[in-house]
Amino acid sequence: MSKVEVNHLTKSFGKLKVLDDISFQVEDGDFLCIVGPTGCGKTTFLNSLVKLYDVDCGEILINGEAVDLNKHSIAYIMQEYSTMSWLTVRENVQFGMKIRKFSKKKIKEKTQEVLRMVGMEKFADYYPGQLSASMLQRVSIARAFAVEPDLLLMDEPYGQLDLELRFKLEDELIRIWQETKTTIIFITHNIEEAVYMSRRIMVLTNKPTKVKEDFENPLPLPRNVTEESFVEMRNRVTNLIKWW
Amino acid sequence: MxxxxxxxxxxxxxxxxxxxxxxxxxxxxxxxFPSSTFPSPVKVAQAFIRKLTVKTPDGGTLATHLAASLKVALYGYLLGIGIGVPLGILMGWFRKVDLIVKPIFDLVRPIPPVGWIPLMILWLGIGMRAKATVIFVSAVTPSIINAYTGIKQTNSVHIWVARTFGAKSLETLIKVGIPSALPMIFAGLKVSLGASWMALVAAEMLASTEGLGYMIQMNRMVGKADNIMVGMITIGLVGAMLTWILEKLENKLVKGGRTK
Missing domain, CATH: 1.20.5 (Single alpha-helices involved in coiled-coils or other helix-helix interfaces)
Structure with a gap:
């Protein structure tokens, strides 16, 4: 059974049609990267998936059932700063675990683990107002991983990070995905990032957004960005996105 | 530092x-200036010390007037914020509450607190209840407005984060809405405090038998400018002290600021 099934998803804002009859499936444990032109509606798609937006028509199923945020374990890393200014880094990381009623022991262990993962253990007692943009995004990433989600949605999460940290977290994400087999839907406008991490790539068109092409990324892991096969794959995606 | x-x-x-x-x-x-109408700081200080023990001409020492004023002010203020803050939060978070309460609130809000005094005297006399009701009206309005605005300004991204983790509406309000609105709520509490204190003095000047406002009014009648100034300075000092206490409480409860 498909982990995520999207059928005929259509979403408009007033007269502007953003998503136009989008259908696809994401298998259990898959890593799908969605790429497309800027402003094509990638974020709208993820927001619709977690029911932050009401859709005009179509359905989104997880394991054959309509999305239920209390039942399905989903974590969403947003593009915007989403850390809460009144909570410390530690409390921010624990936010989702507390809502999901994790045991105190597990919350403590998991907090240490994810803070170490994103290199923020020294800043556990800092408030978001004392951190840089990239640190804030690392906190959001840690908070999402802490709840051990079955489905992880990531909306350009590394867009604001410096290159070194970006490469580190890309490798870290691949490692976690291989270990946990969490289903990941990762939105990015960075084609190299999509080719580097994904098992499948979906290319969207400009508004009204449709699925232009959806294909497997057969390159073996770990990938090397300088290899010929990698460059070929990157060029293929680039040519699909080009509309000029 | x-x-x-x-x-x-x-x-x-x-x-x-x-x-x-x-x-x-x-x-x-x-x-x-003539010292009878504009006494020097030395004279005011002497009057201050004298008023600690002497009851004339207003029938009470400074302490008894202050205690009477504080009692009424705190009673009306605590009742005002106790009702105003939760009501503002509920109006800001739940649309149905907003639709029911806001039209009445918008109608009552422009009436100045002192405008209620004649009606309160008619209904409740010139005792503690009438004055406390006027203070209540002064305190409740800013606390409703600020709590309402604070909740309305909650960052939708924060609400979304809580919702995607599975938080229900009430849990989201408690874990996201209220903490993010706290700085605004405290600003409202401070405005309410100032408004209450001012309304109290006005109420005591118009209808009272004790309190700092009454003391000022009585001394005006007998031309004791030094005692009037003692009353005014006490009002200022106590108002500043109460604001200071609120700020300390705010520093303790509001964490992290609002920078990001």
Missing amino acids: KEKKLKYTLISVASIAAFLSVWYLVTDVFHI
Whole structure:
């Protein structure tokens, strides 16, 4: 059974049609990267998936059932700063675990683990107002991983990070995905990032957004960005996105 | 850091000292104003000490008037914020509550608190209940407005984060809405406090038998400017002290600021 099934998803804002009859499936444990032109509606798609937006028509199923945020374990890393200014880094990381009623022991262990993962253990007692943009995004990433989600949605999460940290977290994400087999839907406008991490790539068109092409990324892991096969794959995606 | 703090304290002390010096110069040294209508700081200080024990001409010592005022003010203020803050939060978060309450609130809000005094005297006499009701009206309006605005300004991204983790509406309100609205709520509490204190003095001047406002009014009738100033300075000092207590509480409860 498909982990995520999207059928005929259509979403408009007033007269502007953003998503136009989008259908696809994401298998259990898959890593799908969605790429497309800027402003094509990638974020709208993820927001619709977690029911932050009401859709005009179509359905989104997880394991054959309509999305239920209390039942399905989903974590969403947003593009915007989403850390809460009144909570410390530690409390921010624990936010989702507390809502999901994790045991105190597990919350403590998991907090240490994810803070170490994103290199923020020294800043556990800092408030978001004392951190840089990239640190804030690392906190959001840690908070999402802490709840051990079955489905992880990531909306350009590394867009604001410096290159070194970006490469580190890309490798870290691949490692976690291989270990946990969490289903990941990762939105990015960075084609190299999509080719580097994904098992499948979906290319969207400009508004009204449709699925232009959806294909497997057969390159073996770990990938090397300088290899010929990698460059070929990157060029293929680039040519699909080009509309000029 | 410590040096900076000391520097700021010295500046504050110097500004008060300068104010007192000018006051002293225009009264006791150059006698620009008659001391009967504009007493010097020395005279006011003497009146202050005298008023600690002497009951004339207003029937009470400074302490009894202050206690009477504080009692009424706190009673009305706590009732006002106790109802205003939760109501503002509920109006800001739940649309149905907003639709029911806001039209009535918008109608009542423009009426100044002192505008209620005649009706309160008619309904409740000139005792504690009438004055406390006027204070209540003064305190409730800013606390509703600020709590409402604070909740309305909750960052939708934060609400979304809670919702995607599976939080229900009430849990989201408690874990996201209220903490993010706290700075605005505290600003409302401070405005309410100032408004309550001002309304109290006005209410006591119009209808009362005790309190700082009553003391000022009685001394006006007998032309005791020094006692009027003692009353005014006490009002200022107590108001500043209450605001200071609220700020301390705010510093303890509001974490992290609103920078990001």
